[in-house]
Amino acid sequence: MWAFIHKLGSPKWFYAISARLQPWFWAAAALLLLVGSVWGLAFAPADYQQGNSFRIIYVHVPAAFLAQSIFVSMALAGLVFMVWKIKVADMAAAMMAPLGAAMTFIALFSGAVWGVPTWGTWWMWDARLTSMLILLFLYFGVIALRGAFASRDSASRAASVLAMVGVINIPIIKYSVDWWYTLHQPATFTVTSRPTMPVEMWLPLLIMVLGFYSFFIALTLMRTRSEILRRESTKRWVRDLAAEER
Template structure:
C-alpha cells in the first residue's frame, strides 16, 4: 500500500496513470450529467409546493456538494505535501482550487435564484449561506496566496496551511442547519437516511451528483497532467516522451 502511495507521488507515474483514466472519466461525466439533466429537468414530476422551481436543485445540490468536497480534497493534498513533500499532491491542490471556487459560486448563485421565489429575497445572512460565502473567500484566498510568493515551495506551504486551517468551515456548513435556526432546509438526501423526496425526484439528483464528481475527477486529471508538463518540462522523461511522439 505504501509502495503504491509513493509510486503515485511520482510525476512520471501519475502522468501515465492519469492518461489512461482521463478518457473514461470524461465519458462517464458526460453520460451521467446528460442523463441526469434530461431526467431531472424533463421527466421528474413537479414539486407539490414549489412547482417547477425546485428543479434548480439538480444544479444547486451537486455544485454545493462538490464545492465542499474539493476543499476537503485540497486539505488532504496539503497535508500530504506538508508531511511527505510529494509534489503531485501540491499540483493537484493547485489545480483543484479554480473548479472548487466555480462550484461554490454556482451553489451560491443557484441558491439565490431559488431563494427569490421561495423566501422572497435573493440573499439572507443565513448560517448556511454565510458559511458557503466564507468557503468561496477561502478558495479565492488560497489562489491569491499562491501567486503572492516567487518561490514555488513557499507558495505550496502557505497554501497548504491556509487550506488545512480553513477546513474547519466544512463541518460548519454541513451542520449549520442543525446548530442554528436557519432558513435553509436540511439536507435533501443523505447516505444514512431515507430520502424525503420521491424516488423519481431524488434518483436523477443522485445521477447528477455522481456526474459532477466524475467531472471533478476528469478535470483534475487533465489539469494535473498539464501542470506536470509545465513543472517537469526540463526533465529527461518529458523530453524523451516528446521525442517519441514526433
Template sequence: MWTFFHKMGSPRWFYQISGQWLPWLSLLAISLLLLGAVWGLAFAPTDYKQGNSYRIIYVHVPSSAIALVGYMLMATAGAISLIWKMKLAEVVMKCAAPIGAGMTLISLCSGALWGKPTWGTYWVWDARLTSMLILFFLYLGVIALYEAFEDNISANKACAVLSLVGSVNIPIIYWSVEWWNSLHQPATLKLTKESTMHPDMLQPLLIMIAAFYCIYAVLLLLYTRTEILQRERNTKWVKEIVRSSAGSVERNAERGAV
C-alpha cells in the same frame, strides 16, 4: 498499499496512468450528465409546493457537494505535502483550488436563483449561505497565495496551512442548518436517515451528483497533468513526450498535405 501510495507520489507515473483513465472518465461524465439532466429537467414530476423552480436542485446540490469534498481533498493534499513533501500532492492542492472555487460559485449562484422564488430574495445572511461564501473566499485565498509567492516552496507551505485552517469551515457548513435557526432547508440527502424526496425526484439527483463527481475528476486530472508538464518541463521524460507530440503533428501535417 504503501507501494501504490509511493507510486501515486510520482508525477511521471501519475501522468501516464491518468492518461488511461481520462477517456473512460470523460465518457462516463458525459453519459451521466446527459441522463441526469434530461431525467431531472424533463421527466421528474413537478413539486407540489415549489412547482418547477425546485429543478435547480439538480445543479445546486451536486455543485455544493463537490465544493465541500473538493476543499477537503485540497486540505488533505496540503497535509500530505507538508508531512511527506510529495510533489504530486502540491500539484493537486494547487489545481483543486480553482476548480473548487468554480463549483462553489455555481452553488452560490444557483442557490440565489432558487432563493428568489422560495424566499422572495436572492440573498439572506443565513448561516449556510454565509459559511458557503466564506468557503468561496478561502478557495480564492489559496489561489491568491500561489500568485503572491515567486518561490514554489513557500507558496506550497502557505497554501497548505491555509487549506488546513480553512477546513474548520466544512463541518460548520454541513451542520449549520441543524445548529442555528436557518432559512435554508435541511440536508436533502442524509447518511443516517432516509431521504424525504420522492424516488422519481431522488434518482435523477443521485445521477447528477455522480456526474458532477466525474466532471470534477476529469477537470482535476486535466489541470494536474498540465501543471505536471509545466513543473517537470526540464526532465527527460517530459522532453520525450514533447518530441513525440511534435513528431505526430508533423506526420499528420504531411499526410494532410499529400
C-alpha cells in the same frame, strides 16, 4: 498499499496512469450529466409546494456538494505535501482550487435564484449561505497565495496551511442548519437516512451528483497532467515524451 501510494507520488507514474483513467471519467461524466439533467429537468415530477422552481436543485445540490468536497481534497493534498513532500499532491491541489471556487459560486448563485420564489429574496445572512460565502473567500485566498510568493515552495506551503486551517469551515457548512435557526432546508438526502423525496425526484439528483464528481476527477487529472509537464519540463522523461510526440 504503501507501494501504490509511493508510486502515485511519482510525477512520471501519475502522468502515465492518469492517461488511462481520464477517458473513463470523461465518458462517465458526459453520460451521467446527460441522463441526470434530462431526467431531472424534463421528466421528474414537479414539487407539490415549489412547483417547477425546485428543479434548480439538480444544479445547486451537486455544485454545493462538490464545492465542499474539493476543499476537503485540497486540505488532504496539502497535508500529504507538507508531511511527505509529494509534489503531485501539491500540483493536484493547485489545479483543484479554480474549479472549487467555480462550484462554490454556482452553488451560491443558484441558491440565490432559488431563494427568490422560495424565500422572497435573493440573499439573507443565513448561517448556511454565510458559511458558503466564507468558503468562496477561502478559495480566493488559496488561489491568491499561490501567486503571492516568488518561491513556488513558499507559495505551496502557505496555500496548504490555509486549506488545512480553512477546512474547519466544512463541518460548519454541513451542520449549520442544525446548530442555528436558518431558513435553509436540511440535507436533501444523506448516506445514513432514507431520502424524503420520491425516487423519481432523488434518483436523477443522485445521478447528477455522480456526474459532477466524475467531471471533477476527469478535469483534475487533465489539469494535473498539464501541470506536471510544466513543472517537470527539465526532466529527461518529459523531453523524451515531447520528442516522441513530434
